[in-house]
Amino acid sequence: MPAIIDTDPGIDDAIAILYALRHPGLEIAAMTTVAGNIGLSVTTANAGRIAALAGMPTPVHPGAKAPLGRAPRPELGIHGNDGLGGVAFPDAARAPEAEDAVAYLARTLTAAPEKTIDLLCLAPLTNIANLVTQHPGAAARIRRVIAMGGAVDEPGNMGRAEFNLAHDPEAAAIVLHAGLDLTLIPLDATRRFRADAAYLETLRATAKAPAEASAALIDAYFVQTEHQAKGSESRPLHDPCVPLCALHPELFTIETRHLRVDHDGALIEGPHPISVAMGVDADGLRARLAEGLAC
Ligand code: BDR
Numbered sequence: 001m002p003a004i005i006d007t008d009p010g011i012d013d014a015i016a017i018l019y020a021l022r023h024p025g026l027e028i029a030a031m032t033t034v035a036g037n038i039g040l041s042v043t044t045a046n047a048g049r050i051a052a053l054a055g056m057p058t059p060v061h062p063g064a065k066a067p068l069g070r071a072p073r074p075e076l077g078i079h080g081n082d083g084l085g086g087v088a089f090p091d092a093a094r095a096p097e098a099e100d101a102v103a104y105l106a107r108t109l110t111a112a113p114e115k116t117i118d119l120l121c122l123a124p125l126t127n128i129a130n131l132v133t134q135h136p137g138a139a140a141r142i143r144r145v146i147a148m149g150g151a152v153d154e155p156g157n158m159g160r161a162e163f164n165l166a167h168d169p170e171a172a173a174i175v176l177h178a179g180l181d182l183t184l185i186p187l188d189a190t191r192r193f194r195a196d197a198a199y200l201e202t203l204r205a206t207a208k209a210p211a212e213a214s215a216a217l218i219d220a221y222f223v224q225t226e227h228q229a230k231g232s233e234s235r236p237l238h239d240p241c242v243p244l245c246a247l248h249p250e251l252f253t254i255e256t257r258h259l260r261v262d263h264d265g266a267l268i269e270g271p272h273p274i275s276v277a278m279g280v281d282a283d284g285l286r287a288r289l290a291e292g293l294a295c
C-alpha cells in the first residue's frame with residue numbers, strides 16, 4: 001500500500017513511523033515534515049533519525065515552518081526539547097531533501113496513477129492545506145487521507161480543541177472541508193488505545209530495535225507528562241492509530257459525522273460529512289502494534 005507520512009516527531013509520531021516503516025504491508029515512499037510538537041528543523045532531523053533506527057532509506061522533505069497565519073506553539077512539555085523525550089536515536093543516514101514537502105507531494109501525486117497513494121497525517125495539517133490550495137489537481141489524486149486529530153464528543157487537549165487541529169485551525173479547515181476521502185482519528189478513539197508498564201515489558205521482550213526504542217519513548221512520555229497526568233498508569237498512543245487504521249480498519253469503529261472546524265480548531269456541528277473513528281478495539285491494536293514493531 002503506497003503511502004506518504006506527514007509528521008512532526010514527536011514521541012508518538014516516532015512510534016507510528018517505526019511501525020509504518022518496518023511493516024511489510026506499507027510502502028512509505030517518503031516523509032514530509034512540519035512545525036508542530038517542535039520546530040521544523042528538529043522535526044525534519046528527527047524523521048531522518050527515526051528512519052535510520054528503522055534501517056530504512058526513506059527520504060524526508062521539509063515543509064511548513066509555521067501554521068498558516070499564526071505563530072508556532074511547540075509542545076516541549078510533552079515531547080521534550082529534542083521532540084523525542086531524550087531517547088537516543090542514531091544520526092540520519094541521509095540529509096533532508098532539497099525539494100520541499102508541497103512540491104514533492106504535488107510531483108509524486110501527479111506522476112503516480114490516480115488514487116494510488118495514501119497520506120498518513122500525524123501532525124498539524126499545514127502541508128496538506130498548502131497542497132490543496134496550491135495544487136488542487138494533485139490533491140484530487142490522493143487515494144485517501146488518514147489523519148490523527150480533533151475531539152468530537154470529548155474535551156480536547158487544548159481547551160475544546162485537539163493539538164493538531166488547534167495548532168493550525170485554518171489548515172485543518174481547508175483539509176477537512178475539501179471533500180477528500182478522509183478518515184479522522186480523534187481523541188475519542190486514541191485516548192482508548194493506551195500503553196501501561198506491562199505493555200512496555202511486552203515490547204522490550206521482543207529484543208527488536210524498533211520495539212525497544214518504542215518502549216523507551218513511551219517511558220519518556222510517562223516522565224514528560226507526569227506533572228499533567230498524576231496517578232495515571234497508562235498513556236495514550238495517538239499517532240500509531242493512523243498506520244494501524246490503514247492496515248487494520250476493522251479495529252476501528254468509523255461513523256460519519258457532520259462537522260466543521262471553528263476558529264480555535266475545535267470540531268463543531270457543520271455541513272461536512274466526515275468519517276470519524278469513534279471507538280477502537282484496544283487489545284487488538286496493542287497486539288498488532290507489538291507485532292509490527294518486532295518486524
Ligand atoms: C497529537 O498532538 C501531538 O502532540 C501528538 O504527536 C499527536 O499527533 C495528539 O493530540
Ligand code: CA
Pocket residue numbers: 007008009010012013037122123239
Ligand atoms: Ca504528531
